[in-house]
Amino acid sequence: MATLTGNRRQILTASAALTGFSLISTRSALAADLPRKATALPLSDVRLLPSDFKTALDVNHAYLVTLEPDRFLHNFRKGAGLKPKGESYGGWEKDTIAGHSLGHYMSAISLMYAQTGDPVLKARASYVIDELALIQGAQGDGYTAGFQRRRKDGTVVDGKEIFPEIMAGDIRSAGFDLNGCWVPLYNWHKLYGGLFDGQTFCGLDKAIPVAVALSVYIDKVFGSLSDAQVQEVLNCEHGGINDSFAELYARTKDPRWLALAERLYHHKVLDPMVAREDKLANIHANTNIPKVLGLARLYEVTGKPDYRTATEFFYERVTKHHSFVIGGNGDREYFFEPDAISKHITEATCEHCATYNMMKMSRQLYSWSPDASYFDYFERAHLNHVLAQQNPKTGMFSYMTPLFTGAARGFSDPVDNWTCCHGTGMESHAKHAESIYWQGDDTLFVNLYIPSTAKWAKKGVSLRLDTAYPYEGDAKLSLTAMRRPTRFKLALRVPGWAKSVALTLNGKPVEASRDRGYLIIDRVWQAGDKLALSLPLDLNIEPTNDNPGVVAILRGPLVLAADLGSVDDDYKATDPALVGNDLLAGFAPVAIEKARFKTVGIGRPGELTFVPFYSQYERRSAVYFKAFNEADWKIEEASFLTEQARQRDLAARSVDVMHLGEMQAERDHNLESDVSWPGTYRGRNGRDARSGGFMSFKMNVKPGPLVMQASYWGDDRCEFDILIDGETLTTVSHKTPVKPGEFFDEAYPVPEALTRGKTTVTVKFVPKEGRSTGMIFGVLLFTAAPSTAA
Template sequence: MRVRMHRRQLLQGAASLGLVANWPANAAADAAPTGAAASPVPATARALPLSSVRLLPSVYADAVQANQAYLLRLSADRFLHNYHKFAGLPVKGAIYGGWESDTIAGEGLGHYLSALSLMYAQTGIAALKPRIDYIVAELARVQQAQGDGYVAGFMRKRKDGQVVDGKEIFPEIMRGEIRSAGFDLNGCWVPLYNWHKVFAGLFDAQTYAGNDQALQVAIGLAGYIDKVFAALNDEQVQQVLACEHGGINESFAELYARTRDKRWLALAQRLYHTKVLTPLAEGRDELANLHSNTQIPKLIGLARLHELTGRQSDAKAVDFFWKRVTRHHSYVIGGNGDREYFSAPDSIANHITEQTCEACCSYNMLKMTRHLYSWAPDAAYFDYYERTHLNHILAHQNPRTGMFTYMTPLMSGVAREYSSEENDFWCCVLSGMESHAKHGDSIYWENGDTLFVNLYIPSTVDWKATGAQLELNTGYPFEGDIDLKVRRLAGARDYTLALRVPAWASSHKLLVNGKPRKASKEKGYLLVRRRWKAGDTVRLSLPLELRLESAAGNDRVVALLRGPMVLAADLGPADKPFSGLAPALVGANILGSFAEADKVKAVYRSVGTGRPGDMKFTPFFAQYERRAAVYFSAYTETEWAASEVAFRREEARLRELAERSVDVMHLGEMQPERDHDLQSDISYPVSYRGRNGRDARTGGYFSFRMKCTDGPLVLQASYWGEERNRDFYISVDGERIAHVQLNGRQPGVFIDQEYPVPERLTRGKSSVVVRFDPEPGHTAGPVFGVQLFIQTSPAASQ
């Protein structure tokens, strides 16, 4: 067992490129050593085709099988409902529920098409191909009926509340009537983001299923979008891009790559969101309070543009962003974001909540990692990739049901919440369909006669460059032995196997045909070059030792890992409530206190160091239907004794607040605002000092629906204490309950103000509408969150 170390001390120099320094357990120097010899590791790499890889039995194969079954249960015609309807064609299936029935409708079809295409390449299942071809043919039919290249399923909510075809927003936009507010564009929920997913589905259908009609549909749609942007000046383009637009720049870059029509390259470069991308290109981390998954696809688009144009500023922005996110904004499972937003660098210990790690963010960070790795292969990239793929992406799906999480909560005792079959279709359900269709896509990479083995996932691969078929067998990450065998090779041939040695591995053993073998090591790879023949075997053995890792920026908050795998305390079944304290670890040698309970299943127990009691630790990703604790405050005995009283008092206070809480509204955040049916006009999301909120300017308002109960309630609203000249009203179900004036009397802090809610307004109701209206000439808020509490005493209503 290894001692606990701070992440910045771990294995300095693990990767000569220095692109993952300070990532837990795989830190790297910032530059290659001066005068270093030329590396035999090739300068670039490309992934072997997904169709060349077949998974063998493992947890990854289980995930693919569960996902495949779900994809086959879904209906293409139900995803096509709005596409058919808005083109004036007969609908063939009822629209799905959840997001597919909201104004973002249609996004699911793009993801579904990608997932089917990826699954077809991964498995070769013949039943998938007709679905792919059918969807593309129907989109072509829709496009023909539209007559102008348009194809979409999203909708628009008018000011009068009527929901209509989203196509009607584009003539307005072309006239310069642009209303963009974070996630809403002229009453439509993220239409360009939606189109990015449609383009991706079409491209994947061409790439993985050989459907060339898909490219023609993409060209027609691109022509429509190009006409929209051609009507706008540069300032207006930036107004549009203020609404989440996914990687629409990547869509046009990829279309250029496939057609070589410079029209698409010019548009891809024009769709450059200056406010976010310029600071990154200039090496400034201004990510705090930005919506994580809104930004990552923009950078993936820049990565694709760099590959097509060689423009270094694009590569620099991607490289800087990746370093900052993986080093300073990521949790131990590789995910990022609290309630979907970045916090300040090195502050994640303050953001271990029930809303951590949106799955889409990791899905996209892994895509970005693949781009960076292909430009300059280094094992350190796959130290990050493996960590996130294993600990977050696998945790994102329940393989028993095939359903997906939105967030992966790291707050102690919080259970994962999974989607339903037909009535959610959150973005993370849709990216999950893709993530679990392609677990073989990053195992093997090549350049010339070098084969990189980056992920140790049981599989076979046909390496066409050498005519070799290899088989990888292992119990990793539960076991440390990884076996490769040359199953087929005509004659004998010289080539290099580049085997990744993770930066957390303190040692390794290498056998070739059962005999010890020395190999040079460069950029985290063991390079085994020899004349190979059928039947040759390689065994790489890695020590799966325990270690503690500190959260970025806080040595006192730690997590437990074994090899690449995060271990978590098992706090009981998800279907049973958890009301205990968040556990802590106490002792002079916390790491040395863990005892192995089941080596094969990676089960350990703390002995004498757990508080309030000792705990069983098992792999976090596999606790699909359990409540877990991942992060722990670490104390010496003396420190614990001094802090225990305050620790328990604070836990009790938070628990009491949670018990009194009826509903909470996180203003300025996409999903909570959707969940609470936010309605607004002349109202904007804001962020300040790490908190998100919303205001309403003169003539505007914002309202939302909150759960309620009978009995005396208190509405609590949070404001920044230095706000001045704010004058507004709060009403509940149309009756004003407060007149608020903020005049900057409490500088330097956020303040909570409470307003009694008359019992008559909630009696017999399950919900009420809360509304904020500014006095003319003034602003309402910003309001940084609203809660409804049960009153605890008569004094609370005074």
């Protein structure tokens, strides 16, 4: 398919794509042209001008001021024996993970204060810190937390109960659960982040004594454990707790916290990264990205090269081998095999938290060695995933951003649907100006073309950036005020996708050098100087990294999507395809200023309208397309349409699906098990139960005939019963290989008597004595196909 030009690696590598400069010197630039390190301009010194980013910020600001700190503090006070002042929020805040949202809230309001100067937000951050100090006083030992513990009998109690058990060596750690508590260390990591942001952005130094007091308690817990026991604890998701203590060390200079940070190193996951081995497949993405952020912070405070090696290797693998076109990663929250994007375009792609953290990593790596390619990834994710994650009409946030054709984005509720991505959403949309401008030595970098004003205090410069990018390719940078004419360098990022660029100063050609993806102008500047940058926003085809016949369409950095209609209408059509010997020639502009295009002669089964993907908040979309030339389409059309119809029919009839072996799915379906283990095989997650054990879980049902489908590996030998609410549905017996060398599905009709009058049932797999269930890779309940009998 020669017409499918470009690939993901080329697009995410800035310097390789710069050709055809206009009005610019193309002399080679020495590495000394740019500083070796950089820091972002303070968020308080940058203000957004009208744009979709400013709209997202304003909508989030309006939402944050409606939230009540006392509702977040409900469990914190209750656990300390103090009367709560407000009812807790809903969603995860009413589960055993309760309390994590307080940290996100603290970070969000602190960032928003820096971005807007709203004194109400600073006052609320100050109030929360005072409350936490009061709670620690009531606890008497520095402890403060909102998470809870579910005992084996189902009773829910304060989460502090688990720590004496752990200190005594009774450690029950798996996935998301630690002794009946949902990710307590992850929870604390969020709280530390909120405390640190309160100090950084609101100047609230009193946050640090609260952080230190809590750390004394946590250090006591880990001080009771052997190194092997620490690793057991770390098998439960712990966020970036290593980052928390590295940051506390950086702020207090107390070596106690550095020692603790380095001790909380998860060998199982991090050692392969130090060795530059990609073993990411089938691990939970956002469980592990924060651990690497912790290594990055440890590198900054210790200079140990292994920490940097692991961070850089992980970032390269995720952004170039595990990421979708919008910059997100993960399918059902998990990494999969590298370079396998086309096999994982589902309704559960791109958890926002994972992208939020990868963008943090971009910033850290960039600060160590400024290179425009880091912002090619950052911009892609910021524009196409983060902006897509907040509905500007409601201010609410999505958990996943599905890339499956026809899928709808689901958005949270302001009160009753708190999740991790609701929390990171509040943060992401409070800091859209944090990465536009960077400084290093005598250089000012412009990395993102977002309308804004800024103050560069070091040089006494005020500036303004005007642009309609990415809808237009022109950006104008004006130096609006200076103390005096001053010499410095301005470095303008040229995106990796740009095939050419034009630059003028005060309306005339200007000589610029090139280094690491930047145009650099070194001169004596004065107030009133104006730079004008022009980038051609060409359409581009980006194939998936494993299949050139599955493609996405971009215009500059903007991912385009086919508009498939309102989310209020079910999508039952055949997945669209693109057919032609020159696909780009088949796109015609409809409203170029809005990046709207239509296909002419290449859409199948009909022509398509393409719009910016992020703007499809309440619309259904197609992002990835099977692409064919004319000859191949004639061969593939019949089988393609038949398979698409089969998959669409099954999806339409689906009632519930259980992804066995995946932590979140198992928790959502209330999995219970004994003598049962999760595992992976051939890139698929699953779970087995062995003789004397079982696995059971809840599934939704609906009236009428249903069918249960289970997925197996064809070589497994197994014998077990499947029960529904204690009644035997069927006995499965695979005493010899059924389909050697491949996965297969078996379907079992479900008698209506087992589901009549019910909305949920308990499905249980019980192996026969001396046998096992074999690995089961998923269970699907769907409605039976209508009878075709006359």
